[in-house]
Amino acid sequence: MTMRTWLAEPLSRDVAQALERLRGARGVQHVAVMPDVHLADKVCVGTVVGTDGWLYPQAVGGDIGCGMAAVALDGDRAQLDEATLARLLRALQQQVPAVRQRHAQSDVLGELSDPALQREVARDARVEFGTLGRGNHFLELQQDEHGGPWLMVHSGSRAVGPAVQAHHLARGERIGAGLLAVAADTDAGRAYVHDVAAALRFAEDNRRAIARGGERALAEVGIAVRWPTWFDCTHNFVRRERHGDADLWVHRKGACSAQPGERAIVPGSMGTRSFHVEGRGESAALCSCSHGAGRRLPRGEAMRALRARDVEQQMRGVFFDRAAAAALRDEAPAAYKDIGAVMRAQRDLVRIVRTLTPVLAFKGT
Numbered sequence: 498m499t500m501r502t503w504l505a506e507p508l509s510r511d512v513a514q515a516l517e518r519l520r521g522a523r524g525v526q527h528v529a530v531m532p533d534v535h536l537a538d539k540v541c542v543g544t545v546v547g548t549d550g551w552l553y554p555q556a557v558g559g560d561i562g563c564g565m566a567a568v569a570l571d572g573d574r575a576q577l578d579e580a581t582l583a584r585l586l587r588a589l590q591q592q593v594p595a596v597r598q599r600h601a602q603s604d605v606l607g608e609l610s611d612p613a614l615q616r617e618v619a620r621d622a623r624v625e626f627g628t629l630g631r632g633n634h635f636l637e638l639q640q641d642e643h644g645g646p647w648l649m650v651h652s653g654s655r656a657v658g659p660a661v662q663a664h665h666l667a668r669g670e671r672i673g674a675g676l677l678a679v680a681a682d683t684d685a686g687r688a689y690v691h692d693v694a695a696a697l698r699f700a701e702d703n704r705r706a707i708a709r710g711g712e713r714a715l716a717e718v719g720i721a722v723r724w725p726t727w728f729d730c731t732h733n734f735v736r737r738e739r740h741g742d743a744d745l746w747v748h749r750k751g752a753c754s755a756q757p758g759e760r761a762i763v764p765g766s767m768g769t770r771s772f773h774v775e776g777r778g779e780s781a782a783l784c785s786c787s788h789g790a791g792r793r794l795p796r797g798e799a800m801r802a803l804r805a806r807d808v809e810q811q812m813r814g815v816f817f818d819r820a821a822a823a824a825l826r827d828e829a830p831a832a833y834k835d836i837g838a839v840m841r842a843q844r845d846l847v848r849i850v851r852t853l854t855p856v857l858a859f860k861g862t
Contacts, residue, residue: 498525501781503846505532505791505838515541518674524551526745529782531752532842533791533834539675542751542792545785547740552679552686554669556748557735559662561693562700563653564731564753565762565788567773568708570638570646571721577638577646581718582816582857585638588714590818593636593707595861597624605702606657607695610688614664621656622699627706630655631861633789633828635767636711639853647853648715648722649771650707651764653733654700661696665689681746693735701729730754730761732788740783747783755779755786755847763847764789765836767828767858768812772840774847786846790836799832807831816857824862 500520502508508516512534519540520528527547534543539555546556577585601623609615629636629652639647654661668685669677679686705727712722735748753761755776763786764771778784794802805822811830812822826832840849 498527500528500530502530503532503782503842504530504534505834505842508534509536511536512541515539516544518676519544519546519556522553522674522676523672523678524548526743527740527783529785531782531785531787532839533751533787533789535792536795537750540750543787544750545752545783546748547745547783548748549743549745550681552681552689552735552746553676553748554662554665554679554689555676556750557662557693558733558750559659560653560733561658561661561696562698562731563658563733564651564700564704564729565764566650566704566708566727566729567762568648569723569726570648570715571723572646572719576719577856579816585714585718586816586818586857586859588717589636589711589859592710592714593859594628595631596628598627602626605699607698609661609695610691611664614660614692618657618660625655626699626703627710628655628703629707629861634861636707636859637767637771637855638857639771640856641851641853646720646856648708648711649762649764649853650704650711652700652704652707654696655703657699658696658733661692665692690735697731697734700731704729728760738783740780745783749785751788751791752785753788754784755782756784760850761786761847763787763836763840766790766830766833767817767855767860768815768830769833769836769855771836771853771855772849773851773853775850776847777845779846782846786843787839790833790839792832793834794832796827799827799829803829803831812858815855817859821860821862825860828860
């Protein structure tokens, strides 16, 4: 079993222990640790796991299909004074619900493997499609190094992914250390792969629907979306890939695919830089890269350690809903690792194509 690391800072004891448990799990052939790695339930975020014939739903996580999308906008930063940004934020709050739509959507969820699972998630899918979610999900107006504006979306499969994970964990085989596995070449394994694919499609469609809501909001301040520039990347998924002489089930939990020339998005925090990148195809990393800066402080610790005025100070120069500063303490820039250190740690994994700075940050609370 091979484990390779790309680290922005030393591993904490808890993270190191979690990685050791994972590397000894049944069927695990390769583990690649990204520089944004941090502790999460059973399998750390920022981990890439290659297995020979076993599927680990916990190595994908609950928000299956979570990812980033970006699209360029017409116009320039000069037209966005504070009054215009305030109008835009109000429009985004109207056009992109955080939690649920006022009116249910139809035909948004593909067919899942089990009718009971389908019934369980169909209603939530209809009212959550096109919604942002809470936590670290966001919609952000950004500016590249040439002054060009961009829209960036971070969201996932909403209630679909957690339901798919719970359904298949209940059918998994306990292998110790709290991990559950499903044999890939069984009906249960094929069902999990099928449902992951459905959640991926839902998540990708959800991000585009959110961006459509953003387009309607931007139109209110005279800005158009340049849809041919749209691109999307996913950072919670599993698929079969060829690496060297082996076919592996590659699980990415908080990691993007970074095949040679493949585009990906690496965000910092809501007050720091983000990056559009191209993969270098580093085989030792299973052709992967980080999905962001990664948490420095767990959410509870950040809520205790930071104050609303800390959020406002760290967000200086970025327009956001200051009335929500207290609720956003766990999303403050100080709760995240230094994105510059993360990017330096993965220089051999990706090439930076574009550097973006935040102009307006919209998050659900």
